[in-house]
Amino acid sequence: MATDQHDTVTQPIAINDGGATMRDLAVSSIATSLTNPRKTFDQVKLQDLANSIASMGVNMPIIVRPLPAARLQDTHEAAKGKGRQAALPEYELVAGERRWRASQLAGKSSIPAIIRQLTDAQALEVQIIENLQREDVSELEEAEGYEYLMSANQINADAVAVKIGKSRSYVFGRLKLLDLCQEARDALRNGDIDASRGLMLARIPHHSMQIEALEDVRNGSHYSTAREAKALIQRQFMLYLRNARFDTADATLCEKAGACTSCPLNTANDRDLFADVNGADMCTDSKCFQAKTDAHNSLQLKTAHEQGYEVIEGKHARELIPNNWSDRVQGYLRLDNAADSPTGEPLRALIGEHMEAMGIKPTMVANPHHDGELIAVLLPDQVSTLLAKAGHEKAKDAIEDSAKSDSKAAKAAQQAKDKHSYETTWRNALSEQIGKELHAKPHEQLPSTVVRFLARNKARGLNTEQAKQFCKLHDLGKVAPVQAVIEWAEGHCMPASALMTLMAFCDRDYRPWLAEDEANEELLALSEEVDIDVTALQTKVKANQRAEKATQKQLEDKKAAQSTQSADSLQPQEPSSTPPPAAQAQKVRGGKMKTQVDEKPKLSAAAAQAAIAEAMQAAESQSPADAAEPRDAGQGDIPGAAAAAQDDDAQAVAVAQPATVTASEDAEQVQAPAPPADTPAASGERLPVGTSVTIICVALDASLAKWGGRTGNIYRDLGDKGYEVAMPHPKSGPKKFVKFAANHVMKADHV
Numbered sequence: 001m002a003t004d005q006h007d008t009v010t011q012p013i014a015i016n017d018g019g020a021t022m023r024d025l026a027v028s029s030i031a032t033s034l035t036n037p038r039k040t041f042d043q044v045k046l047q048d049l050a051n052s053i054a055s056m057g058v059n060m061p062i063i064v065r066p067l068p069a070a071r072l073q074d075t076h077e078a079a080k081g082k083g084r085q086a087a088l089p090e091y092e093l094v095a096g097e098r099r100w101r102a103s104q105l106a107g108k109s110s111i112p113a114i115i116r117q118l119t120d121a122q123a124l125e126v127q128i129i130e131n132l133q134r135e136d137v138s139e140l141e142e143a144e145g146y147e148y149l150m151s152a153n154q155i156n157a158d159a160v161a162v163k164i165g166k167s168r169s170y171v172f173g174r175l176k177l178l179d180l181c182q183e184a185r186d187a188l189r190n191g192d193i194d195a196s197r198g199l200m201l202a203r204i205p206h207h208s209m210q211i212e213a214l215e216d217v218r219n220g221s222h223y224s225t226a227r228e229a230k231a232l233i234q235r236q237f238m239l240y241l242r243n244a245r246f247d248t249a250d251a252t253l254c255e256k257a258g259a260c261t262s263c264p265l266n267t268a269n270d271r272d273l274f275a276d277v278n279g280a281d282m283c284t285d286s287k288c289f290q291a292k293t294d295a296h297n298s299l300q301l302k303t304a305h306e307q308g309y310e311v312i313e314g315k316h317a318r319e320l321i322p323n324n325w326s327d328r329v330q331g332y333l334r335l336d337n338a339a340d341s342p343t344g345e346p347l348r349a350l351i352g353e354h355m356e357a358m359g360i361k362p363t364m365v366a367n368p369h370h371d372g373e374l375i376a377v378l379l380p381d382q383v384s385t386l387l388a389k390a391g392h393e394k395a396k397d398a399i400e401d402s403a404k405s406d407s408k409a410a411k412a413a414q415q416a417k418d419k420h421s422y423e424t425t426w427r428n429a430l431s432e433q434i435g436k437e438l439h440a441k442p443h444e445q446l447p448s449t450v451v452r453f454l455a456r457n458k459a460r461g462l463n464t465e466q467a468k469q470f471c472k473l474h475d476l477g478k479v480a481p482v483q484a485v486i487e488w489a490e491g492h493c494m495p496a497s498a499l500m501t502l503m504a505f506c507d508r509d510y511r512p513w514l515a516e517d518e519a520n521e522e523l524l525a526l527s528e529e530v531d532i533d534v535t536a537l538q539t540k541v542k543a544n545q546r547a548e549k550a551t552q553k554q555l556e557d558k559k560a561a562q563s564t565q566s567a568d569s570l571q572p573q574e575p576s577s578t579p580p581p582a583a584q585a586q587k588v589r590g591g592k593m594k595t596q597v598d599e600k601p602k603l604s605a606a607a608a609q610a611a612i613a614e615a616m617q618a619a620e621s622q623s624p625a626d627a628a629e630p631r632d633a634g635q636g637d638i639p640g641a642a643a644a645a646q647d648d649d650a651q652a653v654a655v656a657q658p659a660t661v662t663a664s665e666d667a668e669q670v671q672a673p674a675p676p677a678d679t680p681a682a683s684g685e686r687l688p689v690g691t692s693v694t695i696i697c698v699a700l701d702a703s704l705a706k707w708g709g710r711t712g713n714i715y716r717d718l719g720d721k722g723y724e725v726a727m728p729h730p731k732s733g734p735k736k737f738v739k740f741a742a743n744h745v746m747k748a749d750h751v
Contacts, residue, residue, distance in 0.1 A: 020117075022061055024110040027103055030064055031075045031089035035124050036097060037131045049098060050105035058103060062096030062111040063130075065123060071522045091115065094123050095130040121153050128152075129164055139195040140188060143174040172273045173199050181207035184214050192218050196226045201276070205265055205285045206739065209237060230276065238282045239289045241266065246296035247371050253295050257288050297372025304374060311374070313366035324369035332377035333399070335362055342398035348376070351386035360386070361711050380406075417546065417580060423510040426541040427520065430527055430534065431508035432473055437530035438497040450497035458502040459489040470505055500526055525736070689714050692748040693725060695740060707738060709750050 036316045067075065067090055075089045093100055094116070103111045118126065128149045132142055146160050161171045177195070179202045180188065188198045197217050204210045213236070216222065217229040243246050247262035260266055260283065267274035267282040274282075298572045304311050312320065320329050333340045335348040343350065355362070360382065367373035378386075380403040387396040460482075462470065467481035484503075493497035506520040507658055527534050632670065691714045695707045712727040715737055722741040 001244050009532070020114050022112065022114045023114075024092060025064065025113045026087070026110055027100065027108060028087045029090045030062075030093050030100060030111075030113070031071065031078070031091070032097060032100075033123070033127065034071075035120075036093075038097065041098060041101065046098065046102055047105065049102040053099070053102050053108065058099055058108075060099070061114045061333065062099055063094040063116060063126060064091040064113045065116050065118040066090070067092050067095055068120070069107050075542050092123070093127050094118060106701060124152055125163070132164065137669075139177055139198070140185060143177045146171060146175055147178060169273070169275055171560070172270070176202045176273055178202075179205075181210045183211050187214060193598055194226070196465065197229045200229055204233070204237050204485050206287060206593075209286070213237060222338040233529050234277065234282070237286055238267075238277070239286055241283050244283075244293070246292050253292050253299075254288065257292065277653070284624060285727070288562065293372060296533045300372055300374055301366065309361055309363075310363045311366060314364060314368070317366050317434070318368045320365055321367060321369065321375075327367055327370070327375060329365055329377050331373060331379070332363065332365070333380055333383050335376040335378060337375075342395045342402070343392070347378075347383060350392055351383065351390050354386050354389050358386075358389075365367060380726065418549070422542060422545055423512075424536050425545070426506040427510055427523065429541060430523060430532065430537055431504045433532055433537065434504040435473065435501040435529055437532060438494075438500050442494040442497050442531060448495045451499050452490065455489040455492065455495055455499035455502055456486060458499060458506065459485040466506075470502075473505075474501075500529070521736070528739075562604050686717065687714055687723065687745070687747065689717060693723075693745040694748045695725070695727075696746055704738065704740065704744075707740075712738075714745075 071089075071092060079088050096113075100111060128145050131137070132145045136205055137145075146157070149160055150156065157171045157175060158168055159199060161168045164171075177188070177198055180198060184193070184198060184201050187193045188195070192213070193201070201210050201213055201217070204213060213233055214716060216232055217224060221231045223229045244260070246253055249260040257263065259692070262269065263283075263285075264270060265285045265288070267277045267284065274284075301311065301313075320331065321327060322330075327337070328334070328339070332395075333347060335352075336346050338344055338346050341347045341350065348355075354360075360378075362376040363376050364374045365377055367375055380399055383402070384396050384399045387393075387399060462482060462485055464482060467485050468478070470476060470485050471481045473490065476488055482730050489495075489498045489502065503522050504526045507520055511519060524534065692711060694711045695704075695709065707727055710727060712725040714723050715726040716724040718724055718739065722739060724737050725745065726735045727738050728735055
């Protein structure tokens with residue numbers, strides 16, 4: 001009713017007060033309580049209530065108790081302050097102060113009241129509960145009231161739930177709001193979040209993480225609905241304990257945290273508070289979870305080292321497990337993963353007993369993509385021998401077949417890697433040599449201002465990595481590499497040389513997807529311009545790589561010969577201190593294991609030069625048929641490229657020191673045949689520049705064979721060396737300038 005606006009019926013409270021009486025009391029005989037939680041009153045609403053009381057009276061009695069003895073002094077002093085005629089109060093107001101104040105505003109001299117015999121604790125309880133049952137009470141006020149009631153009357157949340165007629169989970173949910181950080185409390189008061197989102201935030205134990213989550217669940221954010229906020233917080237700030245690598249019952253892992261099984265931040269231990277969480281076994285303290293994971297990881301590694309296991313970690317572990325989507329260990333077989341077993345049953349179940357009996361300990365690989373995970377592995381040869389000992393012949397054969405297949409695949413991959421290395425290396429060497437030749441023999445054809453502009457623009461097109469490589473080749477320093485190249489191009493005394501150097505550098509990449517006549521056009525054209533023999537350079541690069549490969553093979557053969565472990569000699573013995581050849585480890589300071597990498601022996605300069613000379617002689621002794629072998633797709637017109645790329649181990653030398661290739665070491669030239677009778681060369685006639693000519697196919701060098709029968713225009717008369725002819729691109733691209741002997745050209749109208 002009107003007089004009861006914002007006042008609700010107080011839940012019945014079982015109080016042994018010796019019986020309550022109800023009667024009209026003089027308004028002046030009642031003193032306000034000093035413990036009423038409600039301290040402020042809206043004057044506008046209070047006047048509305050007074051107007052209603054003036055017309056209809058008070059329909060709901062207030063609650064009072066006889067004035068306690070402790071209040072006599074302060075009420076007597078208050079009465080004296082009002083004057084001689086002021087009556088001394090006889091009762092203390094317990095509930096209904098708004099109605100009492102409004103009655104005075106309405107000019108009422110009396111008010112209906114229920115008189116109860118209440119102790120201080122009972123009176124406080126009635127006041128708090130009556131205040132909490134207002135219609136306009138906020139969730140935080142409600143939580144603070146429950147906390148005050150529990151503290152003042154020494155009762156628990158279960159007792160509060162009974163007194164207010166709410167469920168236990170409801171009370172716990174309201175009390176949990178008191179764990180909100182100040183920023184989240186302000187957001188709740190201001191309406192930026194509601195109580196359901198506030199409860200989700202309050203269950204995050206760290207205030208910094210609450211603030212982080214708050215920004216994502218505010219009104220207007222991507223996760224502003226209760227369902228979206230719940231999914232986000234569970235995904236980012238809660239962790240399933242069933243996925244923990246550590247023992248959740250271990251109370252010693254982090255002594256301050258104790259065991260997860262009894263932790264109050266475990267959703268399984270407080271289902272009233274976490275009733276809405278999907279899963280009854282989740283940790284809400286991600287920082288504690290990570291701390292326990294780190295402690296477990298450290299303990300695992302320490303234990304493995306103490307027990308004498310070989311542990312591969314760090315850089316060498318990443319080489320063995322390069323991908324984060326798979327924990328397959330290259331070159332090894334996992335003992336506890338059925339995927340590496342031919343029977344579908346983990347290898348440990350098949351050979352575990354024989355491993356223990358023979359004193360064989362597995363190698364432990366620290367997974368670089370999952371902290372703390374140690375993967376137990378053995379070499380395929382070890383597994384094969386143990387399977388034979390255990391009588392698993394079929395499994396043994398399957399392991400050996402798989403090992404052969406893996407070896408074949410590894411060899412193919414290595415061959416592809418070698419080819420890529422060769423193709424990349426000779427192009428890089430050619431680009432570098434072109435730069436040196438242009439430096440020694442400047443080319444100034446176009447106006448310097450134009451050429452400098454082109455060179456500067458070419459330099460600007462380099463990315464940071466390319467600029468670093470260019471600076472290293474030309475000693476331009478390491479600071480601001482792109483700007484350094486631009487300044488080098490702008491300040492070069494011979495702009496044409498600078499431009500052509502940049503052109504060669506930018507076209508040095510190996511691109512196998514390009515067509516034959518499109519691969520490295522600029523690089524090869526520039527090499528011809530500065531008279532570099534590409535075939536000779538290719539041959540020397542191949543010789544160097546053969547020598548290096550032969551040296552590596554000798555080292556591996558020597559190492560294999562010295563190996564004491566073989567399938568036939570595998571006997572029960574103490575664990576060997578020599579780790580598997582794939583990644584040897586040695587102890588360093590602190591007890592950690594460090595993997596040794598085989599180092600190549602240093603060779604004298606004389607030995608290196610002798611080996612390279614031997615490789616060059618072998619390469620040059622190949623038959624013409626070998627040199628003319630068809631090229632791979634994408635190699636372009638590179639004379640001798642296929643011959644230089646042959647992977648013939650028989651010609652490999654025993655040392656791998658790089659050789660410097662110079663432009664003066666020209667390949668042997670093929671003698672041109674006598675000119676046909678009807679050609680200008682036969683009559684001694686010289687053709688003028690611009691003449692349209694057709695290329696004669698007869699006895700044409702293999703490197704120029706593709707131009708046979710095509711027509712072009714003479715660009716330059718080279719005298720005794722013939723002509724330089726501008727040949728149209730077969731695919732409407734830029735013209736190519738090709739040099740032909742005089743006996744290979746004929747006027748187009750004579751054909």
